Amino acid sequence: MSPPLVEVSAISRSYSMRSGMFGRSTAVHAVDGVSLTIAKGETLGLVGESGSGKSTTGRIVLGLELPDRGEVRFDGQPMAAPNTPAWRAQRARMQMIFQDPLGALDRRLPVATQIREPLDIHGIGTPAEREDRVRELLRAVELTPAHGARYPGALSGGQRQRIVLARALATKPDFLVCDEPVSALDVSIQAQVVNLLCDLQAQLGLTLLFISHDLRVVRQISNVVAVMYLGRIVEIGSADDLFARPEHPYTQALVSASPAPGRRSAGRIVLAGDPPNPAARPQGCAFHPRCPRAVARCASEVPALAAVGGDRQVACHLVTGAQTRDAA
C-alpha cells in the first residue's frame, strides 16, 4: 500500500447551540474522535445519514474548519494556519466539489472564466497558458470550448457538475473532497459523472474523499468505506467486503435499507425510531436506542473502534473479533 496522503487523527468538532431564545446553550458534537488515513491514489468513501458528521469531517480535512481537538496531516505535514502563504500553497493541492453545482457557480460569469479563476488566484502560468489549460480541462471533463462560453444557467445539471469538476482540477490538486457530488443528478447522468470521476482519478492519480449517503455510488468508487453515526465512525473496511458482510448492526440496517431491483422488501431490517439528533446523543453507544441487538452494556459504555480481523474495524460491544466473523 502506498503511503498515506491524508492522515486524520482523533479530530473532534462541536458547535454550541441554544434551544429557544433564553435556553441554555448545549454543545453539539458534530464530529467526535474521528481517525482516518487515505492512501495516495485511493478513495475513501464516507457514508452516513444526515447529521452523522460526514460533511463536517470533509470540511475539517480540507482545512475549511479547524478541529477542536486532533490533527490533520497532509502529505506528512500538519495543516498550515489559515490565511498564511503556506496554507494557500497547501490549499491549491486540495479541492472540494459540492452537491449543488448551480450554487457553486457564479450565474453571471461564463463558465470558462470560472474555471480560469483558480489559476489567476494562485498565479499559475501566463495568461495564454491559462487559456490553454482551460481548454484542456474542458476536454478532460468531456465538454467543448463552446460550452465554456456559456453561462451556468444555459447548461444542464450534469454539465454544470463537470464544470465544477474542471474548476476543481485547474490547480492540479492531489486531493479532492467530493461532498454528495452526484446526489442531485438523474440516474443516467449520475453514471456519466461517476465514470468520469473514476477515469480522471486513474489518469491523474487523484486521492479522493467521497462523501455520500448513496451506498451504491460509494461502493462503485471507493477502495475503503467508513460508516459514520452521530459523529463517530462505527465501521470501516474495504468497500466490497464491508457491503457484502456488514458487521455493525447499523451498517447491516443501512445495507439492508438500500433498495435493490429484483428483490422484494421481505427480510429487510427496518430500524425503529427516529434519525439521531446530534444535540441529544444517547449515553453509551449512540446507536443503542435503535439497535435491534442492544444489551445492557450498550447503554452505559461507549464501544471503541476495534479490529475484528482482516482490515475491518467495528465499534460495537457485540462484534468482538474472529469468533463472531466465523459464526456469521
Added chain:
Amino acid sequence: MTSLVSIQGLGVAFGGVPVLRGVDLALGKGEALGLVGESGSGKSVTWLAALGLLPRHAQVSGSVRLDGRELLGAPASELDQVRGGRIAMIFQDPASALNPVLTIRKQLCEALALHRDLQGNAVKAEARRLLDLVGIPDAGRRLEAYPHEFSGGQVQRIMIAMALAGNPDVLIADEPTTALDATIQAQILELLSTIRRELGMAMVLISHDLGVVAENCDRVCVMYAGRIVEQAPSNQLFADPVHPYAQGLIGALPPLDGPRRRLTAIPGTVPDPATMPDGCAFAPRCSLAAEPCGLSAPTLAPIANDRSVACIRAEASRRALLGIAAE
C-alpha cells in the same frame, strides 16, 4: 382486472410546449403501480393533470376516468369529492405541505370534516386512530403538537394519515421518501405497503429510484420525455428490460454486491421539451437507433402477457441484451 382509473391519450402542454405527449395507463383495484423516470419525464404531471391540479394555463387533453366517470373538465364540486376522497396524494416535501401555525389536530380534523360524515368527538377520535395507524407514538398528546415538533419521517407519516382521512381508493405517492434518510425511507415504505395491504387501497408510487419502485410495486411503467416507453411486471422489467432506455437506466445503477463493473452511462441528456426530436425521443441517445426511429414516434405495443414497449427496435434490443448475458 377491471380498471379503477383509466387514463387515455393524456397530453399536457405549457404555453404550447408539450410536456406530456399521450399517456395511456390503467390502474386496477388494490394494485401497486410504479412510475419511474428522470426529472421532466412527466411522471408527476400525469397525476397532477388527472386530478385537475395544474395551473389554469396548462392545456390538458385526453381522458381520465375513475370508475368510468370522466374527470377531465369535471365541475369543481365533483372534483372536490374525488380529490382527497377517492384519490389522495402525498408529496416529496412533507414539511411544506403542512400549515406551520396550526396543530396537527386542526389539520387532520379539517381533512376529516371535508370527506367524512363525522361530528364532534368522533372527529377527534378518528384523528387519533389515524395517527396510531401511521405509527406516531402517544397519538392523543401529539395531536396538539405543531408540525415543527416532529421529525421529517414523522411529518411524512402525518401526511400519510391526512391522505388516509378520506378513505381513498387510490393513494398517489409522489417521491414520498426522497427527502428522507435511508433508514427512515425503509420505515415509510414499510408503512405504505402495510397500510395498502390492510386497507386494500391502490397505490401509485412515483420515484426516480428504480430500487424503491421495484421493491414496492407489482407493475412498473418507465417514462421518458412525456411518454410511457415500457410497461411490465416489476420482477420482469428488472430481469429483462426491453426498451433501450429501461436497459440504460438499470445499467446505470451501481451494483451493491458482486464484481464492480464500469457503469453503462446513457450518453447525452434528456431533450428539451421545446425542441423534441422527430420520431422516438430517445433515438438521439440510443445505441440501437436506426433510420426509421427518426421518422415517427413508436407507440406502446404489447410484446408479451402484461408487457408492452414503445420501441421499433425492441427485437434487436432484446437480442443485444441476451448477447450481453451470454458473454
